[in-house]
Amino acid sequence: MKWHELTISTSEQTIEMITNFLHESDADGVSIEESGTLNRPRDTSLGQWYEHPLNDIPEGEAVIKGYFQEGTEIEPLIARLRVSIDGLREFGLEPGDYRITAGMVDEEDWAESWKQYFKPLRVSDRLTIKPTWETYAPAAEERIIELDPGMAFGTGTHPTTALCLRTLDEELRGGERVIDVGTGSGVLAIGACRLGARRVLALDLDPVAVSSATANVALNGLEEQVEVRYSDLLTALEADDDAVPADLIVANILAHIILSFVDDAYQALRPGGTYVVSGIYSNKEQEVEQGLTAAGFAIERIAREDDWLAFVARKR
Numbered sequence: 001m002k003w004h005e006l007t008i009s010t011s012e013q014t015i016e017m018i019t020n021f022l023h024e025s026d027a028d029g030v031s032i033e034e035s036g037t038l039n040r041p042r043d044t045s046l047g048q049w050y051e052h053p054l055n056d057i058p059e060g061e062a063v064i065k066g067y068f069q070e071g072t073e074i075e076p077l078i079a080r081l082r083v084s085i086d087g088l089r090e091f092g093l094e095p096g097d098y099r100i101t102a103g104m105v106d107e108e109d110w111a112e113s114w115k116q117y118f119k120p121l122r123v124s125d126r127l128t129i130k131p132t133w134e135t136y137a138p139a140a141e142e143r144i145i146e147l148d149p150g151m152a153f154g155t156g157t158h159p160t161t162a163l164c165l166r167t168l169d170e171e172l173r174g175g176e177r178v179i180d181v182g183t184g185s186g187v188l189a190i191g192a193c194r195l196g197a198r199r200v201l202a203l204d205l206d207p208v209a210v211s212s213a214t215a216n217v218a219l220n221g222l223e224e225q226v227e228v229r230y231s232d233l234l235t236a237l238e239a240d241d242d243a244v245p246a247d248l249i250v251a252n253i254l255a256h257i258i259l260s261f262v263d264d265a266y267q268a269l270r271p272g273g274t275y276v277v278s279g280i281y282s283n284k285e286q287e288v289e290q291g292l293t294a295a296g297f298a299i300e301r302i303a304r305e306d307d308w309l310a311f312v313a314r315k316r
């Protein structure tokens, strides 16, 4: 399948308006690269960050890309976008020079192009994520998650995934039953196994994620321990499922989705079991704290990276 790729090179102050415009125009995907992100100081204590060279995007500028299905009328869309950007002056913003180019890309190109930036990454004391196409010689204490995330979420570089993996490293001692809700690439499920979990049930609503996670589980030779199942949150759990009662449930989704099944998660855990939730932006901290407490959980700690949070809660 081919996709229209609309590339807008612009100033940072227009990012919000342009990304909103692309979403409202039914873009299937939007990517933003800005100089500010590239200049951000990184915590390098756990490993080397791989990213664009700093001079890829000049200071104060950004490159925004929108992806539209083949057959979309791109020219009228570009014309409307130009009117919107030029109209920013009415709000006192100076959009500056901008450039819009349109082209076609193969789904494969779009899916593959990020690979050059995905390198082995030590995410926690014991866990290292290794892309399948990289060669890497691990130290004795490192446990490797082999990964080809493809189109599914979960390379490990997103703060929410990293927060979950670090928390799993702190919580798992061996022999646990774990449920991973919203498994994406399967990165957390595989990580849990590498940390000694005896059985992991990995659930996702997205068929792309289910096939990606299934492939990654096989790549790591963990088919015996990890079952990947298509499920809307915890609805695929059976009362006599051997995944329950779980010792630990991890869910890296979004605050409002996590809150929507907090009671089911409580039910599925054994007393004293651990609930690790991430995908929570800092402005949702209180709401999630209240939801977890109302469901009966005791909040043990909150881990933070950038503006993202992960809660570690215990079933009383």
Ligand SMILES: C[S@@+](CC[C@H](N)C(=O)[O-])C[C@H]1O[C@@H](n2cnc3c(N)ncnc32)[C@H](O)[C@@H]1O
Pocket: 152, 153, 154, 155, 156, 160, 161, 164, 181, 182, 183, 184, 185, 186, 187, 188, 203, 204, 205, 206, 209, 231, 232, 233, 234, 252, 253, 257, 279
């Ligand atoms: C942010 S990604 C997390 C992926 C991976 N667990 C990680 O930590 O990197 C969220 C995942 O949740 C899945 N998801 C969203 N809503 C869901 C639902 N109602 N039931 C199951 N999975 C869901 C998405 O398909 C996506 O794969």
